[in-house]
Amino acid sequence: xxMNESSVSKSTGSDIEVKALTYxxxxxxxxxxxEVFYTFSEGHMTALLxxxxxxxxxxxxxxxxxxxxxxxAVLIDGKDTNDYVPKERSRKISWVPQNSNGDSAFSVEExxxxxxxxxxxxWDGDSEEDRKIAEDAMRTVGVLELRNRxxxxxxxxxxxxxxxxxxxxxxxxxILLDExxxxxxxxxxIAIMDVLHKRVEKGDLSVVVVMHDFNMVERFxxxxxxxxxxxxxxxxxxxxxxxxxxxxxxxxxDFDIIEKDGRRFFFPKDVK
Amino acid sequence: xxxxxxxxxxxxxxxxSLLLLLVIVVIWASAVGAVPVPFAQSARIVLAKLPFVNxxxxxxxxxxxxxxxxxxxxxxxxxxxGLVGGGLAAAGVVMQALFRNPLADPQVLGISSGAAxxxxxxxxxxxxxxVSGISSIWMFAFAGAMLTMLLVFRVARIAxxxxxxxxxxxxxxxxxxxxxxxxxxxxxxxxxxxHIYLWMLGSFSSASWIKVGFMAIVLVGxxxxxxxxGRDLDLLSFGDHEAQSxxxxxxxxxxxAVVATSLLVAASVSVSxxxxxxxxxxxxxxRLLVGPKNRRLIPLSLLGGAIFMxxxxxxxRTAAPPxxxxxxxxxxxxxxxxxxxxxxxxxxxxxRD
Numbered sequence: 001x002x003m004n005e006s007s008v009s010k011s012t013g014s015d016i017e018v019k020a021l022t023y024x025x026x027x028x029x030x031x032x033x034x035e036v037f038y039t040f041s042e043g044h045m046t047a048l049l050x051x052x053x054x055x056x057x058x059x060x061x062x063x064x065x066x067x068x069x070x071x072x073a074v075l076i077d078g079k080d081t082n083d084y085v086p087k088e089r090s091r092k093i094s095w096v097p098q099n100s101n102g103d104s105a106f107s108v109e110e111x112x113x114x115x116x117x118x119x120x121x122x123w124d125g126d127s128e129e130d131r132k133i134a135e136d137a138m139r140t141v142g143v144l145e146l147r148n149r150x151x152x153x154x155x156x157x158x159x160x161x162x163x164x165x166x167x168x169x170x171x172x173x174x175i176l177l178d179e180x181x182x183x184x185x186x187x188x189x190i191a192i193m194d195v196l197h198k199r200v201e202k203g204d205l206s207v208v209v210v211m212h213d214f215n216m217v218e219r220f221x222x223x224x225x226x227x228x229x230x231x232x233x234x235x236x237x238x239x240x241x242x243x244x245x246x247x248x249x250x251x252x253x254d255f256d257i258i259e260k261d262g263r264r265f266f267f268p269k270d271v272k
Numbered sequence: 273x274x275x276x277x278x279x280x281x282x283x284x285x286x287x288x289s290l291l292l293l294l295v296i297v298v299i300w301a302s303a304v305g306a307v308p309v310p311f312a313q314s315a316r317i318v319l320a321k322l323p324f325v326n327x328x329x330x331x332x333x334x335x336x337x338x339x340x341x342x343x344x345x346x347x348x349x350x351x352x353x354g355l356v357g358g359g360l361a362a363a364g365v366v367m368q369a370l371f372r373n374p375l376a377d378p379q380v381l382g383i384s385s386g387a388a389x390x391x392x393x394x395x396x397x398x399x400x401x402x403v404s405g406i407s408s409i410w411m412f413a414f415a416g417a418m419l420t421m422l423l424v425f426r427v428a429r430i431a432x433x434x435x436x437x438x439x440x441x442x443x444x445x446x447x448x449x450x451x452x453x454x455x456x457x458x459x460x461x462x463x464x465x466x467h468i469y470l471w472m473l474g475s476f477s478s479a480s481w482i483k484v485g486f487m488a489i490v491l492v493g494x495x496x497x498x499x500x501x502g503r504d505l506d507l508l509s510f511g512d513h514e515a516q517s518x519x520x521x522x523x524x525x526x527x528x529a530v531v532a533t534s535l536l537v538a539a540s541v542s543v544s545x546x547x548x549x550x551x552x553x554x555x556x557x558x559r560l561l562v563g564p565k566n567r568r569l570i571p572l573s574l575l576g577g578a579i580f581m582x583x584x585x586x587x588x589r590t591a592a593p594p595x596x597x598x599x600x601x602x603x604x605x606x607x608x609x610x611x612x613x614x615x616x617x618x619x620x621x622x623x624r625d
Binding site (some may be wrong): 100102106 | 372500503506507509510511513514516517518519520521522559563564565
């Protein structure tokens, strides 16, 4: 496919719609997700918030069809996620897992090039175009100088950045990230969120990100959903979702919120 | 571990030298034996089998006996050893990718035990006949392997929805069940004990052109499947979920790979008995040479496995003539120390870096 990165990632008016999604595996006493409604609309950076076990990752897994969805519970571009073949879905949504399961000695560059799979026929090799896209992605997250390193020999943060590069090289209109900055130092946390944010502002990308750092969410995400026990407690613009009341009750922790230069800063105090 | 990216020329060189080595080994192994044939004669006799060559001119002045020995006895045996060795090594690469475990071996599928059980039944009950070059022991072995394969898939599907672990567990269970059954058979029919045991240790002494043809067809089919799936197998090293998020149809890939591997292993074991270690050691060596990409590993392991097996079989028939040493024992005796040496070297390199 001979097209450049920006034209591939251009959003095409696509939404991810979640409708009445309830998930209760056979063994669970109560649902892990119950009656979740939300439309992730394009052009936003949406934070998925909630304490551990509130269903954030499970929601992502449904969108990615890693868990079988009920019929018409998740629609991508108006089409049931179950009706996508993986290759087709992977041209729309890329995924950055919390931890990678990679266990072969591929180099960083080889790992990033894997993301070009959805655009390839059986016998195609890596084209110049693919290499350029991979190189751009590696440069963006600062792993270009690690390109020949063995993926398995990387530190946690370097791995995480490689996975983000891989997702970028997949040139999808959507990226779902599961705690992408948990292993990163503060400089890389801000740098990566900033890169994603800029692409969203340019209209190239839409992002859904699971995060626990409220200050990052406040700074970079314009939309937020707050989950607790599998239910949506609040959703909408970040400012309306992340109120002192809602945050403290969902996270069972008191917060001080301080406004400075038009931005709010969250300081956790005591556990309730 | 900082390393330069693998150059295309290095790959071509590795592949080219292996191919050349394979040709030399085929000719050499055909030359060596109770009746020695000069290398040059052996080369001409082997090459005369290729299409589009002038047979008359090539074979001028070579004694008839030498031609017959090589064509009818040695060459089919050498080629069968090569096909089985290459097949087992390629199957090993795929198994290791599927189970994401460098120690996975086609034997965990239980198919080898199925073949052994089939052969043991034929031997124990004296069912020996031959239909147009196909012996009953071979037939029973292949049937045993195929039935075990179906049983393993069936059990795996009932036992668990997670296909990989399911197949692994079902394979191990079926395998130990069949091994026990073989032991019982051997106890019951003590006079056939040695014959059964020798079959299980593996040998190419019953090689024939029919077996070569059969193995070649299965091998070409399986390797074609493996190569088509090469990139999918690379992505699967990140686990099902990551592979799927990058576009791999995980279920389809697994099914095709497991079925092709099973057929290949069933065919190999049925013509030669159980020969261990090739499927473990060859992929490992090749991985050290050319890295983890399956599209490189599969063809190179195929060549490496073929060379290794031909040499092991050569030792097996020349070490203590006129008796034969079980080829399975030779692959283990030569393979295991080398494997340990490789692990030790790898460790040293890791410590240095």
